[in-house]
Every structure is written in structure tokens, then in C-alpha cells.
Amino acid sequence: MRYAAAFAGEAARLYDIHPAASAVSPRQDAYIRSRDFDRPTVVFDLEMLRQKYRALEAGLGDATIHYAVKANPAPEIVAAVLALGGRFDCASRGEVDLCLGLGVPAERIAFGNTIKRAADIAHAHAMGVEQFAADAEEELRKIAAHAPGARVVIRMLVEASEADWPLSRKFGCSHREALRLMDLGRFLGLDVAGISFHPGSQVREPAMWAGALDAAHALWTAAEAAGHGLRILNIGGGFPAFYGDPLPATEAYAAEVMRMVRHRFGEEVQVMAEPGRGLVAEAGVIVAEVLLVARKDQDDLARWVFLDIGKFSGLAETMDEAIRYQFETRHGDEETGPCILAGPSCDSADVLYEKRPVQLPLALDAGDKVRILCTGAYTTSYSSVGFNGFPPLDAVFVG
Ligand SMILES: Cc1ncc(COP(=O)(O)O)c(C=O)c1O
Structure with a gap:
């Protein structure tokens, strides 16, 4: 889809979109035009990240921002968030050490994964990390043993998420179990x-947050009781x-979520937000290349377009076609047609979009560069070390 087309129509006006916030920036454009890329590369604009951070910060008010490092653990990004005054949500010892190594004070790090190695809890605690998450008795006992007296938050299961990428039943526990874990945590010191x-x-x-916030409020009230x-x-x-x-525009979105939070929880509660995708996705654009355009038969209506990037080299979030990226090519407004889009590896799972084909220019052929928009989150860190010998997604930073 052409970028501008997404803004046509009534819905766009109603939502007060700021297109400039998510276009390829002039810095990225200039960089891409000035280089030949011999492998898929994400061009990340740090200034776009800074703008996004400030917009989120303005909307979130007095909530603290803990960047979810897993979304993009590039040291350049961690350093930029640190310089903006941000804090960090880490999922592993590797992420904790990455942040500490870049000068993040330990008290600005929360160890948010509910599945941790005991030795990593001990390490983080020894380094000064104060807050840990848990959603199970065994995890709580690990924390009590290896980070005695630490601050813990109990993670609640979110039923029926309306998100495009739901985190399913893997994380969190029931209302009843959460209350039991709070009692146990207190007992364990x-x-x-x-x-x-x-x-x-x-x-x-923002309205999609209501169910989770209601459930969180019910748990909060029961815990206080x-x-x-x-x-x-x-x-x-x-x-x-x-x-x-x-x-909605970022600041307005965040402000509305906070209004919903404050409406339920009042002004006293300390609110933490852990944006990953929302902070970094729009600041990245991947430059990829078409390797092959083919049909299985000359009469076949289905056109296959194979890129040099696929599910194993950075586009894992196309799984179940959940996240639908946008594509730009040099063919601009030329006539488009549907195609099945696939990665280069010798694995039949490496098909990006087939159930809902992608519209790409009919003139597209091997050697054409393709820009994949909004790919600053969950791309480099999902890229394999070299499945089939294809190089992992490269990253460069501008701004
Ligand atoms: C504990 C935790 N916090 C924050 C995030 C970031 O989520 P998002 O990228 O939707 O902002 C994740 C993502 O998996 C997470 O597991």
C-alpha cells in the first residue's frame, strides 16, 4: 500500500493522525539513497526515537517510562533512552548487563520477565536491581532466596486481549492466585x-485497555482489603x-490511557509503563531486495515475490500474518497487483503474507530495492544468526 493511501478517508481525520511521525525521515532517505546495500539492513533514526519518547512522556505525565529492551536491544538505542532520562524493563541477565554496561544505574532497571534463572536473579540483585516480577510460587521462592527483601510486582493474566499481538496465556496468573502470591511474598519477607x-x-x-484495567483494579482492591x-x-x-x-497521535493515546488509569486508581498510585514497540518501531526502516518474482505456472494468477529477508532474518512478527508491514518501492504509483510475499530460506514456513496477499507493483523484478516501513521493533533481535547462510539483519543508526 502506498504510504499516503493509508491516510485517505474520514477515519484518518477522526483519529488526528500525524503522518510525519511515521514516514521515512529525510535522514533515513538520504542515507538509503547514498548507499548500496548488499544485505537486509534496518536504518534506524535516533531522532525519531527521541521525538517518540517525548510524545509518550508528555502523554504519560507522571508515569515512569521503562523501555522494554527486548524490542530493540541496540546499545545506541539504550544509550539514547538513558540520555532522555528513561528507565528499563529487562527480560534477561544479558539485557541487565547490557544496560549496566552502558551506564544505566541499577535502580533504573526492573527485571520484568516472570521466568528467570535463579543465578540471574542473584546476579541482578547483587548489581543493585531492586524490582522483580513473578506470576508463580516457584518464581517467588527463587526471588526470596536469591534477592532477599527485594521489591516484587505480581503479574496478572490478561484474558481476551484485543491486541494484534496478544501475549496469550503464557504470562500472568489468575486473580485468586495473585492474591495468594502476595500473601506468600509477604511471608517470605x-x-x-x-x-x-x-x-x-x-x-x-485506548478503549481496548479497559478490560485489563478493570481486572487490575479489582485485584488491587482485593489486595488492599x-x-x-x-x-x-x-x-x-x-x-x-x-x-x-x-x-491516535502518540501523546493523545498515552494521555487517554493515563486518564483511564487515574479514573480507576486515583492520583497516588505510582504508574510504570514499559513501551517497546511504541517507542522504537516507527524509527526503523528496512532496506531489502527482491530476489525473484515467479509464478508456479504461466497461467497461474498467483505471483510470488521472494525477498532477501524473511521470517528467520528479521520478519518473525509476520507469523500468522499478525503484524502487517507496509512496503515502498521505486515504482511509486505504478499499477499494483496482489502477490504472495516470501523470504529466501529453504523452509516452507518462510512465507510472510499469503492469506491476505500484499499489493506490490506489477513491474517489480529481481534486484529492486524494497523499503519495509515501521520495522524498528522486534526485527534485529528476532533475526537468526544465519539460517541457511543468509546474514542476520544488519543495523545502522542515523540522527
Ligand atoms: C513485560 C513486558 N513489558 C513490556 C513489553 C513491551 O511490549 P510492547 O512492545 O507492546 O510495548 C513486553 C513485550 O513482550 C513485555 O513482555
Whole structure:
């Protein structure tokens, strides 16, 4: 789809979209035009990240921003978020050490993964990390043993997420179990400070947060009734990026989520937000190349377009066609037709879009460069080390 086409129509105006915030920036454009790329490369604009951070910060008010490092663990990005005054949500010892190595003070790091190696809990605690998440008894006992007295937040299961990339039943526990874990945590000498949840990634509308916030509020109220003096509400990630569907402007979106939070929880609660995708996705554009355009038979209507990047080299989020990227080519407004888009590897799972084919120019052929928009999140870090010998996604930074 042409970039501008996404903004046509009434919906776009209603949602007050700011197209400039998600286009390829002049810096990225100049860089791409001045280079020959011999492998798929994400060109990341750090200034776009800074603008996004400031917009989120303005909307989130007094909530603290903990960048979810997993979305893009490039040191350049961690350093930029640190310089902006941000904090960090880490999923592993590797991420904790990455942040510490770049000068992040330990108290600005929260260890948010609910599945941690005991030795990594001990390491993070020894380095000064104070906050850990848990959603199971065994995890809580690990934390009590290896980070005695640490601050813990109990992660609540989010049922029926409306997100494009739901985090399913893998994370969190039931209301009843959360209350039991709070009692146990207190018994084990931990500082049971609050609750966390994740509404699922890519929550396109603020209204979609209501169910999770209601459930979190019910848990909060029950916990207080059980004598837990909670003070931290971690609302996770979920802040969306522009993939073609209309979105509210970032600041307005974040402000509306905070209005919904404050309406339920009042002004005293300390709110943590952990944006990953919403902070970094729009700042990245991948430059890829068409390797082959083919039909299985000359009469076949289906056109296959094979790129030099696929599911194993950076586009893992095309799984189930959940995240739908937008593409730009040198053919601009020329006539387009549907195609099945696939990666280069010798694995039949490496098909990006087939159920809902992609419209690409009919003139497209091997050697054409393709820009894949809004690919600054969950791309480089999902890229294999070299499946089939294809190089992992490269990254360069401008701005
Ligand atoms: C605990 C936690 N926080 C934050 C995030 C970031 O979510 P998003 O990319 O939707 O902002 C994730 C993503 O998986 C997560 O697991």
C-alpha cells in the first residue's frame, strides 16, 4: 500500500493522525539513497526515537517510562533512552548487563520477565536491581532466596486481549492466585509492592485497555482489603506503532490511557509503563531486495515475490500474518497487483503474507530495492544468526 493511501478517508481525520511521525525521515532517505546495500539492513533514526519518547512522556505525565529492551536491544538505542532520562524493563541477565554496561544505574532497571534463572536473579540483585516480577510460587521462592527483601510486582493474566499481538496465556496468573502470591511474598519477607499486566502488543485503541484495567483494579482492591499496601501499577507495553491502520497521535493515546488509569486508581498510585514497540518501531526502516518474482505456472494468477529477508532474518512478527508491514518501492504509483510475499530460506514456513496477499507493483523484478516501513521493533533481535547462510539483519543508526 502506498504510504499516503493509508491516510485517505474520514477515519484518518477522526483519529488526528500525524503522518510525519511515521514516514521515512529525510535522514533515513538520504542515507538509503547514498548507499548500496548488499544485505537486509534496518536504518534506524535516533531522532525519531527521541521525538517518540517525548510524545509518550508528555502523554504519560507522571508515569515512569521503562523501555522494554527486548524490542530493540541496540546499545545506541539504550544509550539514547538513558540520555532522555528513561528507565528499563529487562527480560534477561544479558539485557541487565547490557544496560549496566552502558551506564544505566541499577535502580533504573526492573527485571520484568516472570521466568528467570535463579543465578540471574542473584546476579541482578547483587548489581543493585531492586524490582522483580513473578506470576508463580516457584518464581517467588527463587526471588526470596536469591534477592532477599527485594521489591516484587505480581503479574496478572490478561484474558481476551484485543491486541494484534496478544501475549496469550503464557504470562500472568489468575486473580485468586495473585492474591495468594502476595500473601506468600509477604511471608517470605519480600516487599510486595504492586501488580503488573501487559495488555498485549499493538493495542490500536485506548478503549481496548479497559478490560485489563478493570481486572487490575479489582485485584488491587482485593489486595488492599487483604492488608497489602500496594503502591506500584505496572501497565506494561501495548503502545501501538503505525502499520497502515489509523491510530491516535502518540501523546493523545498515552494521555487517554493515563486518564483511564487515574479514573480507576486515583492520583497516588505510582504508574510504570514499559513501551517497546511504541517507542522504537516507527524509527526503523528496512532496506531489502527482491530476489525473484515467479509464478508456479504461466497461467497461474498467483505471483510470488521472494525477498532477501524473511521470517528467520528479521520478519518473525509476520507469523500468522499478525503484524502487517507496509512496503515502498521505486515504482511509486505504478499499477499494483496482489502477490504472495516470501523470504529466501529453504523452509516452507518462510512465507510472510499469503492469506491476505500484499499489493506490490506489477513491474517489480529481481534486484529492486524494497523499503519495509515501521520495522524498528522486534526485527534485529528476532533475526537468526544465519539460517541457511543468509546474514542476520544488519543495523545502522542515523540522527
Ligand atoms: C513485560 C513486558 N513489558 C513490556 C513489553 C513491551 O511490549 P510492547 O512492545 O507492546 O510495548 C513486553 C513485550 O513482550 C513485555 O513482555
